[in-house]
Amino acid sequence: MKAFGKILGLVLLGLLLIIVALGFALSHLFDPNDYKDEIRQIARDKAHIELTLNGDIGWSLFPWLGLELHDASVATLTAPNKPFADLQMLGLSVRVLPLLRKEVQMSDVRVEGLNLHLTRDKDGRGNWEDIGKPAPAAPGTETPVADSSQPGTDASQAASQPLKLDIDSLTVNNARVEYNDEQSGQQFSAESIQLSTGPVHEATNIPVKLTAFLGTNKPVMRVKTELDGKLRYDRVLKRYQFEDMRVVGEASGEPLQGKTMNFSASGQLLVDMAANVAEWSSLKISANQLRALGEFRANSLDKTPQISGGLSIAQLDLARFLDSIGHPLPAMAPGSLSKFEMVTRLAGTPTSVAFEDLKLNVDDSTFSGRIAIEDFAKQALRIQLKGDTFDADRYLPPKSDEANGATAARKAEVKGSEDSALTASGDSPLPDAPTQSGWSTSKLLPIARLKALDLTADVSFGQLTLSKLPIQNAALKANSKAGVLTLENLSGGLYKGTFAANGSLDVQPDVPRAKLQTRINNVPVEKILQSQGQTPPVTGLLTLNSNVTASGDSQRALIQSLNGTASFVLNNGVLLNANIEQQLCKAISTLNRKTLSGAPQGKDTPFNELKGSLVFRNGVASNQDLVVRIPGLSVKGDGDIDLRVLGMDYRIGITVEGDTRPMPDPACQVGKNFVGIELPLRCRGPLELGAKACRLDKEGLGKVAAKMAGNKLSEKLEEKLGDKVSPELKDALKGLFKR
Incomplete structure (x- = not known):
């Protein structure tokens, strides 16, 4: 028995040596470069792609099935002369024996110099849409129909359990992805892509690091970015996580007007396709001086995603921040928008967003309420706010030199x-x-902005300063649509009196047209004049009603x-x-x-x-x-x-x-x-x-003097004549002297 075991061991050792020898002989005596044409034909027949191999093919057989491709490109069969991808080198190796168990155990996978060219033509068709599709049949030929009775076409076999993927690491160096939309003229690119990962195993944390330079032409924009974190996936549960995710970068381009924005974002990402839920928790965002915390959740990913969450922006100098990203504010009073802070609950869809339960601090003012964009494409803005005090004058531009x-x-x-x-x-x-x-x-x-403005606003203030007038308990309701701005109501208390106004502004014509109705009740007129820097010539309580138009x-x-x-x-x-x-x-x-x-x-x-x-x-x-x-x-x-x-x-x-x-x-x-x-x-x-x-009026006074002289003569005439003449004659004589 002992001898049998020894003999069996020697036999197995001999078989192993024979397999190794065969692998060595195949890998050294068989050159796949001699079969490039056959390989290209197999790619056409099986993968339905046009594979061009300009460089050498290197390979090994056992215990690793290794492959290296150099200077290769891939095109669709419908456009074989227009490759959509090319690379300098692809190197990978797979353990042979695990393949028999439908397990893919790979060593390091390396990709060098990958260029991916994606184009959508003027008809809206992408050059990637024909990938894997057979070439169009030649005229007069029949397209073969797959025989469902063949063993290889059994649907149950095609839906067999997925392969188990196991990779030691993945490295992509100097890759480039380019997208060109001929319909819109839009171009996007990702250059100098560097991707590296740790061991890739399902249900384990996979360290990932990615760097790239992103660019677009409309508008011209350039972004340097770096991403790292730990990726975890479970294909059975359809659950994907990106833990300790962090993105940092630097952006520049036309929207920033020559300025640079340094940004970062971090948090925990989760996508659960079985539950159709995505989450971004422990969110931290920074952009130059801006710092924000929050969390987001998206439900119904298989339908119209519904987004919810919260956002908090720490106090910052908003005017300085906007200037740092190339959007300086118009001239205002010194210190305006130097204190800005916001806390809100978010709700939205891919086409809208609402800031609910909004708490907003702007300089010395505090607001609460709701701001929403109901439609991004239409810029439909909805505002419902209540503020304590607000000095609108400090945010208005100063008078021009001409004024x-x-x-x-x-x-x-x-x-x-x-x-x-x-x-x-x-x-x-x-x-x-x-x-x-x-x-x-x-x-x-701002005519262009007003023409595009879609607005509904309902705002109230404990005290509003407007045109230097202190308005108590001010209320403002306004809306704008298709170039017509309607002031439904602007009212409040003014110096213990009241005022109200409503009107409209139509900017659709070449010359804007305005209508305004005002009602002022028991307002000290001298206070109004003094607030405008004038010395009042009169005092008193003014009541005024007006209805005017202008253009x-x-x-x-x-x-x-x-x-x-x-x-x-x-x-x-x-x-x-x-x-x-x-x-x-x-x-x-x-x-x-x-x-x-x-x-x-x-x-x-x-x-x-x-x-x-x-x-x-x-x-x-x-x-x-x-x-x-x-x-x-x-x-x-x-x-x-x-x-x-x-x-x-x-x-x-x-x-x-x-x-x-x-x-x-x-x-x-x-x-x-x-x-x-x-x-x-x-x-x-x-x-x-x-x-x-x-x-x-001395001219008018002369007429008065003549009239008074007539009055005196009439009196004397009355005394002289007494009752000696008739009343008719007296009246005639009086009228004569009064002329």
């Missing part, structure tokens, strides 16, 4: 008229009508095309530095033919009510029903306000309503003859002067 120049010229003109008015004693001529507009011709609207893309164009109507009431106010009483005194002294004892001094004029209506025609507001109620006086007027130059031209009539209280100068004491007499004033000059631009 500043126009404003300076306007102020200089007003200052000259004001100095003249303040030093006048009532005898100086009327101020000249203003000529400087002060309105800017700079473009106001253009600058302040000047909008004002010059202003049309519509308005009505206003100013209650319990004061005409500051007004000379109404002075002008009245001057008029009465003139009619009394007396000389004032001293120069009248400036004095405010209180009033109970100032009201009227306006009709706007191409920037000029016509007011034909001005009424001012002053104790003891009735003031009426009519005239125009030229908004193009902010000038006014008014005729004012002051009527004494029976108040004969002492006047400041004996020369202008009011007698009974002055009761009911309308004394005329003319007001002309910059609108900012208010009543300081008013002067006694």
Whole structure:
């Protein structure tokens, strides 16, 4: 028995030596390079590819079935002269005996100089779509039909259990992938690809490291990137994981405007095809100064994926970050957008995203609510936010040099008229009508963006500062579609009063058209003027209703095309530095033919009510029903306000309503003859002067004097005639003298 075992061992050893010898003989005596044509034909018949072998084939047989291909290329049978892939060298070896157990045990797999060229032609067909398909049949020939009765075509055999893959390592050096879409002209490339892995075994962690240079032509972009982590897969469970994944890189190109962005992303990736779920947990993202944490989950991968998760962006200087990636913000107030922080819950699909439960800190403001893009292609933006305080003015661009120049010229003109008015004693001529507009011709609207804007916004603020006006409990509702921006509501409290506005802006025509309706109730008018840097000529509580239209893309164009109507009431106010009483005194002294004892001094004029209506025609507001109620006086007027130059031209009539209280100068004491007499004033000059631009209308005063003379003659005639003549004759004589 012992001898039998010894003999059996010697036999097995002999067989092993014979197999090794045969393998050595086959690998050294058989040269596969002599059979390149047969190999190419097998590739055509079995794999349906055109294989070109320009270099040598190296091989070994046992115990490793080794193969090395040099300078080879692959094409489809439909385009055999246009290779879609070529390589400098492919080297691999497979253990022979495990193949009998349907196990693939490979040593190191090396790929050198792989070039993959993918092209989609003008008809939208890719050059890779014919890979593995047989060549088109020649005319007059029949395409062979596979016999399903043959053993090799049994469906159950084709669906046998998968091979077990076992590779010591995979190395790809200096590979390149290029994609060209002739329909769009888009090109993508991945160059200098370096891929290395550790042992590749199913259900174990596989170290992976990949580096590449990525590029695209529309826009021109270049990205250097490196990826590493541990890959784990289970083909039976259809579960794939990338643990401790980390991507770092550097990007540059047209979108960055010559700037460079350094970025990184890390986390744990999981794709479970059986459950149709993908997850990215422990997410960390950085891009220059930006730092973010989060997690994402996608469900229903077999249908329309539904994305959910959370994202937190740490506080950063947003203005500085945007500048570092080539997107500097327009000029704003210093320090604007220097503090930005966000926390949100995400929900979305491949075509949309929503930031739910949003908490947003911007400088000194805090917002909460929701922001969503309902359709990426249409840029459909939906905003629902509630903020505490927000100063919108600090984010608006400063005035242009042209606008500043126009404003300076306007102020200089007003200052000259004001100095003249303040030093006048009532005898100086009327101020000249203003000529400087002060309105800017700079473009106001981003027309292209507004035409493409699809927006629905509902925003509220505890306090909103807009055009230097502090608006309490402000509410804004607006929407934009197909180039028409609609302001549904802008309302709030203003200096203990209220205001509301609505309107629309249509940018579809060559010249944009605007409509606006405003309602202001009990707002101190002096506060509004002071907020705009103006010295108010009047105080009082303003109630205003207006409905106007305009067209253009600058302040000047909008004002010059202003049309519509308005009505206003100013209650319990004061005409500051007004000379109404002075002008009245001057008029009465003139009619009394007396000389004032001293120069009248400036004095405010209180009033109970100032009201009227306006009709706007191409920037000029016509007011034909001005009424001012002053104790003891009735003031009426009519005239125009030229908004193009902010000038006014008014005729004012002051009527004494029976108040004969002492006047400041004996020369202008009011007698009974002055009761009911309308004394005329003319007001002309910059609108900012208010009543300081008013002067006694001497031409009109002459008519008043003639009328008063007629009244006196009528009184004397009444005394002389008494009852001696008929009433008809008395009336005729009175009318004669009053003409």
